[in-house]
Amino acid sequence: MMEEVKEAASVLSVHDDSIKVTEVLKDGDTLTFIIVSQKLSGTGEYHVDRTYEDFEWLQQHLFSQEDVPGIQGVIFPPLPAKPQVNASSRSIKQLGFLALGECQPYCKALETFLQQVAAHSILSKNKAVEVFLTSSDPPGRQKVKKNIFNRLSQAVEEMRKEGHKDVDEFFQNERDHNLVLTGCTKTAAEKFLDVVATEQKIAVACGHFSTALHLCVEPGEDPDKQAFSRVCVKLSEVFESIKKNMTSVAENNVNTLGLGLDLESRYQEAEREMLFRRTCKLVELENARRNTEKAKPVKKAAMEEVKKAAETEFEHISGVAKQEIERFQGARVEMLQQALVSWCEKQLLTAKESADQFNQHLEVFRGMA
Template identity: 40%
Template sequence: MSDSDEKPEHQKENGEINGEEEIRLKPFQPWYSVQIKGASKNGEVVMFQITTVKLEQCKEEVEVDRQYEDFEWLQHCLNIVPNVKGVIFPPLPDRPIVSAAEAEAKSRKQLGTASKNIKGDEFHKDCRKLEKYLQGIVRHEAIGKCEALSNFLTKKEPPVRAKLKKGILSNLSRAVDGVRKGGHKDIDEMFQKERDLANDMQKIAKETSLNFDTMVNSLCRISMACNHLSTALCLGMSAEDNGASAIINKLQVEFAKSIDHYGYAVDVCTANDENTLGFHLDLYSRYWLSCKEMLFERTCALVQFDNASKTLEKAKPLKKPMAEAAKEDAEKELNAISEVAKKEITKFHQQRTLDFQKSLILYAEAKVKAARDVYALLAKDVSTIKQMDVEFD
């Protein structure tokens, strides 16, 4: 056979290999598109309306209702899925505030202890947080196609809500393990740096988020003070409508309008701050905790491997084969977790950088737009006051 006859076959083989590599290296495509369109309160329970589009099945759309306990059960099921050790799980948001006592406590924290106002339900914020949580799951290659997620998103009937045990003893045991194993020296310098970084950044991110919330709460109090001042100006108007009293009344009305405009601008700034940078800081204060938990899980595997190695060194001849097998199993588990963890950490740092950049841009743009809008309103109010006839007889 000539060289010219062999060449096409050789090219075909290379083409097949390249095609297989291309398929293997192709990024994970989500099976679902998820959106939480709203929430409704039924007694002490908040039901979230979830709309899911099955991207793999002719764009079929499914709508289900789920409560917060269903999300907790989903998180539990994802944690026990095989081969997920080393995965940084999307963090589950806090439970929504439902009772009147909780709402009152939150309002006093935001508006001040002397405030008698109670803020209304803010389930739209809970919807956005839970939607972000679900989007993080469906886009993750390791957990985005598991059966528990499919049942949660597509089955009309909610999953069995088994009560998860979160007692004092389990928390105490975890705290003790954290003290005992958390300071274990890592054999891999990269993972040791990541552990130190996660410990520091989790504290910094949480503190930053709390301080940002404090700043937003201060804006809420300023807005409330503006409303009180505007109301006081209107109530302080004179009953007489002639001479100097009429002029003063007009001035107070215009001044009250300008105070209302400024209060409205503060409300807009507050909402923008919460929806942009505030949302990001809250999300990644919890994401850093999830990263820290993943690294702790790997540290536990490292401790188990070190203990198995020490046991092998001290083992007697009769028990040596069993000790060798235990060490090999521990080493395989450590290597498997480490391989997954390296990829997860790389993706996590890339994503948090992009998200932080995006949130800062949105935050700055919203600030500029709000400042321009309030400037236009106040400039108009000042112009109106200047044009008024305020000469007294």
């Protein structure tokens, strides 16, 4: 077990864009992910194995940095929900695209999470990130200190703050924009997932029909039966090709635009959480100002100190949040653009390969005629 991680400034010893989740190992209900990263020194690579609980350990350390000025203004890279070894309808609903295609989409999502944490100017300084990526020992299972998200679990009465009008037009517009985008991206991801599920069902049906056509083959010397059997065999090959085509199309959809929409949806939720944290701080600041105005002379000085501390904290959070939003808006456009380009390229390649194969089938049928 590695030692308790102390929250201290750290410079990563790996290239953030070199971090890869290369493999997943199954042991009963436990999944272990193999993570490889290139050393900055250029002398080799780090190879570590981590479970999902280790990823949660890292996330909790990132959340626990209350001593970092403005940390509540950070849009934390979203960690995917815990994977299920045997995907059920419930886990597919929870994980969406990440529950499809064996473990490849999920490994890609974890890889993206680590790359974004390692590339973040604030989060990458947490010692836990370096430990997670480079230590051969597994992270400790100790509980980390209370973090900024604990309050959200107690926030039944604070939910009213979500509709609290902002004093800054920039943040009010961003909150309104995020509310719309969160719903739209979630719906788009769900609809696209329905498309992929339908493609997978069509592929399975074509496979069944291809097998069934072989049952129509009849032995014997009768010319008509022989001709009918040849047609059945050829049709079986055609439907097998259709099955392979639909399978490839579905895989392309998952690994390109599907993962892009999934990440976009989870990041919109992460931004919403950040905006809500800032709104809660705004309400606290307004309450501190009112309490200062109403305070009796004997408590005036103390309340002034509380108000100044709240103002300083709120300014730090707002400053970090503006930088995060600007960075996020640029990154999300590039991310979706890459997903769309990759999606088009993959589907064009699949379509070309399928067209060539179907042309071959067509020539055979013409020869039979």
